[in-house]
Amino acid sequence: EAGVVQSPRYKIIEKKQPVAFWCNPISGHNTLYWYLQNLGQGPELLIRYENEEAVDDSQLPKDRFSAERLKGVDSTLKIQPAELGDSAVYLCASSPGLAPSTDTQYFGPGTRLTVL
Amino acid sequence: KQEVTQIPAALSVPEGENLVLNCSFTDSAIYNLQWFRQDPGKGLTSLLLIQSSQREQTSGRLNASLDKSSGRSTLYIAASQPGDSATYLCAVTTDSWGKLQFGAGTQVVVTP
Numbered sequence: 205e206a207g208v209v210q211s212p213r214y215k216i217i218e219k220k221q222p223v224a225f226w227c228n229p230i231s232g233h234n235t236l237y238w239y240l241q242n243l244g245q246g247p248e249l250l251i252r253y254e255n256e257e258a259v260d261d262s263q264l265p266k267d268r269f270s271a272e273r274l275k276g277v278d279s280t281l282k283i284q285p286a287e288l289g290d291s292a293v294y295l296c297a298s299s300p301g302l303a304p305s306t307d308t309q310y311f312g313p314g315t316r317l318t319v320l
Numbered sequence: 321k322q323e324v325t326q327i328p329a330a331l332s333v334p335e336g337e338n339l340v341l342n343c344s345f346t347d348s349a350i351y352n353l354q355w356f357r358q359d360p361g362k363g364l365t366s367l368l369l370i371q372s373s374q375r376e377q378t379s380g381r382l383n384a385s386l387d388k389s390s391g392r393s394t395l396y397i398a399a400s401q402p403g404d405s406a407t408y409l410c411a412v413t414t415d416s417w418g419k420l421q422f423g424a425g426t427q428v429v430v431t432p
Contacts, residue, residue: 208363235418246324246409246422247364259417295363304418305351306371311363 206230208312210296216318222284225315227296229277234301236273237309238281241293253279254301283317291319322347322414326423334431339397341426343410348388351413355384355395358407358425367408368395400430 209228217223229236234255239247250269251261255276264271268287273279283290293314299307323346333339343353352371356364368377370386370393377384381398397404407427411420 237418245424246411247420248422249419252417252419254417260419297364299418305413305416306369307418308354308366308369309418309420310366311356313361313363316361 208296208298208310210294210312210315212315213313214316214318216320217286218320219288220285222282223286223317224280224282225294225296225317227279227281227312229279229296229298230310232300233298233310234276235299235304235307236279237297237299238271238279239295239297241295241314243292247295250281254304286317286319288319291317293317322350322412322421324410324412324421324423326408326410326426328426329424330427330429332429332431333400335400335402337400339395339400339404339428339430341395341397341408341410341428343393343395343423345391345393345412345421347414348391349414350388351416351418353384353386353393354411354413354420355382355393356409356411358409364409400428402430402432404428405430 236253238250241247251264253273295314297309297311354369355367368384383396407425409425411422
């Protein structure tokens with residue numbers, strides 16, 4: 205079974221430029237999560253989807269961040285414009301969604317963003 | 321607000337020793353607690369998941385306990401190996417949508 209796929213794995217951009225990250229969850233997984241992980245810290249939830257619906261985007265900085273999950277499968281996270289403080293690892297995770305409170309979440313390898 | 325703390329932040333042990341990693345959380349109203357492993361440049365791998373009604377879970381050399389009333393969990397790794405070197409994170413599920421609140425992790429180095 206293929207795991208969660210993310211691309212690109214690494215991205216270096218200059219501040220004020222836009223950037224987008226892509227995530228393909230495990231086949232059949234209804235719930236999808238985007239996390240941000242700063243160096244030396246645990247991941248922090250940005251947004252979560254149940255199929256194509258964003259059920260919690262309260263921690264997404266909406267002035268510059270946006271996300272979508274078309275057809276309830278792949279998802280894209282965008283930052284426009286990027287700031288120096290956005291340098292971090294962006295992780296995508298998915299779970300079956302049958303019982304989100306008890307499901308194990310499966311994480312992708314992440315995208316390491318560096319903003320210069 | 322739920323806060324999750326992991327102590328120590330880093331740990332180095334010789335091969336063969338048992339590892340003991342600690343996790344504490346401030347709000348006992350959790351659905352479950354998970355332990356994850358993270359290797360450099362890679363995502364997280366779930367090691368053990370303990371439901372709120374359970375006291376412990378075991379998988380091979382790994383054993384995790386949960387004391388919800390005191391807000392503590394401990395991960396034991398028996399007979400450590402160099403391949404166990406990684407960062408170990410604990411996380412609690414805080415709502416019915418599966419929101420995870422993570423600790424900062426314990427970085428483990430097992431020396432041959």
